[in-house]
Amino acid sequence: MSELLSLCKAYRKYFDIGAAVNTTTIVKDAEILKQHFNSVTCENEMKYGRVQPEEGHFTFEDADQIVAFAKENHMRIRGHAPVWHNQTPDWFHLQGGRPAPRELVYERLDAHIKTVAEHFGDAVYCWDVVNEAAADTVPENHIARYGNETYRQTKYLNACGIEYLEKAYHLMRKYSPNAQLFYNDYNECDPLKRERIYTLMKNLLDLGAPLQGFGMQNHYSIYKPETDEVKRSIETYASLGLRLHITEMDLSCYQSREDPEITFTDEIMELQAKRYEELFELYRSYSDVIDSVTFWGVADDTSWLSRGTRKNWPLLFDMNGNAKPVLEKLIRAAE
Numbered sequence: 289m290s291e292l293l294s295l296c297k298a299y300r301k302y303f304d305i306g307a308a309v310n311t312t313t314i315v316k317d318a319e320i321l322k323q324h325f326n327s328v329t330c331e332n333e334m335k336y337g338r339v340q341p342e343e344g345h346f347t348f349e350d351a352d353q354i355v356a357f358a359k360e361n362h363m364r365i366r367g368h369a370p371v372w373h374n375q376t377p378d379w380f381h382l383q384g385g386r387p388a389p390r391e392l393v394y395e396r397l398d399a400h401i402k403t404v405a406e407h408f409g410d411a412v413y414c415w416d417v418v419n420e421a422a423a424d425t426v427p428e429n430h431i432a433r434y435g436n437e438t439y440r441q442t443k444y445l446n447a448c449g450i451e452y453l454e455k456a457y458h459l460m461r462k463y464s465p466n467a468q469l470f471y472n473d474y475n476e477c478d479p480l481k482r483e484r485i486y487t488l489m490k491n492l493l494d495l496g497a498p499l500q501g502f503g504m505q506n507h508y509s510i511y512k513p514e515t516d517e518v519k520r521s522i523e524t525y526a527s528l529g530l531r532l533h534i535t536e537m538d539l540s541c542y543q544s545r546e547d548p549e550i551t552f553t554d555e556i557m558e559l560q561a562k563r564y565e566e567l568f569e570l571y572r573s574y575s576d577v578i579d580s581v582t583f584w585g586v587a588d589d590t591s592w593l594s595r596g597t598r599k600n601w602p603l604l605f606d607m608n609g610n611a612k613p614v615l616e617k618l619i620r621a622a623e
């Protein structure tokens with residue numbers, strides 16, 4: 289591929305092109321990042337557990353390395369994700385071995401968001417303040433029996449009720465007055481989950497929470513969801529008046545998590561290319577509401593989907609860091 293071609297330059301008129309990175313990939317994939325990406329997200333380094341593993345003990349070294357790399361290379365930085373039911377240390381939810389009461393949860397949330405927001409300041413232009421607070425899809429017969437529960441059952445919810453969500457946005461606004469504040473979630477194109485995510489965000493907006501955008505994670509596969517379902521989702525979320533970011537794009541080569549390992553054949557690569565082209569065409573056509581498209585990783589070798597026992601090939605760069613043919617097609621399509 290020509291040295292002159294650049295994904296982020298080609299898409300400048302549409303949206304930013306981002307990658308989730310870590311302290312290894314900013315070195316290993318530095319050249320790819322510099323050529324094709326103008327935005328980064330820390331894969332784990334800004335999450336609660338990494339930043340404050342023990343109460344009052346903050347560690348910013350890894351995130352700071354990534355921020356320095358991004359600044360040096362004129363990349364924007366998305367902040368991800370201080371309020372999440374995962375990767376939050378046990379101590380946060382406990383007091384003397386029992387569940388921490390609401391006041392203490394809020395005190396800790398305030399201290400955490402203050403320190404993190406003030407540490408990064410305007411270097412982070414946008415925060416996924418809350419991640420994945422909507423309940424996952426449950427079978428239809430469950431809904432008939434128990435109702436269509438909007439909120440994920442978490443320790444936050446147990447301690448504070450749904451008010452913790454509103455609180456998180458107000459705290460982030462207080463300590464990071466200039467950042468754009470997002471909510472981020474997955475399975476966002478599943479019709480039932482979409483309804484829950486929509487309701488969760490509508491409730492926040494109705495309560496006056498400073499929510500400005502929604503992050504569609506886009507952990508899809510080369511088989512699903514249907515492009516029409518993605519389109520419907522974009523329209524539904526945008527109808528709330530929110531900006532949209534695609535925050536964690538990858539296209540798994542498997543139908544499901546349980547499939548046995550396959551090999552990455554030309555046929556699968558072509559299917560994947562077609563899906564990438566279709567989705568990018570859709571995203572370009574909604575560039576009036578989509579400001580950023582971020583991939584969850586740079587190259588297949590270090591994708592979270594390849595870390596287990598099963599290999600996967602979800603990204604635009606292969607196991608050796610070479611561009612897949614679809615990269616040039618995506619660039620040409622934007623010209």
Ligand code: GLA
Binds near residue numbers: 368419474505592
């Ligand atoms: C979710 C989170 C990300 C990351 C991925 C898997 O989508 O939002 O931060 O942990 O899972 O790696």
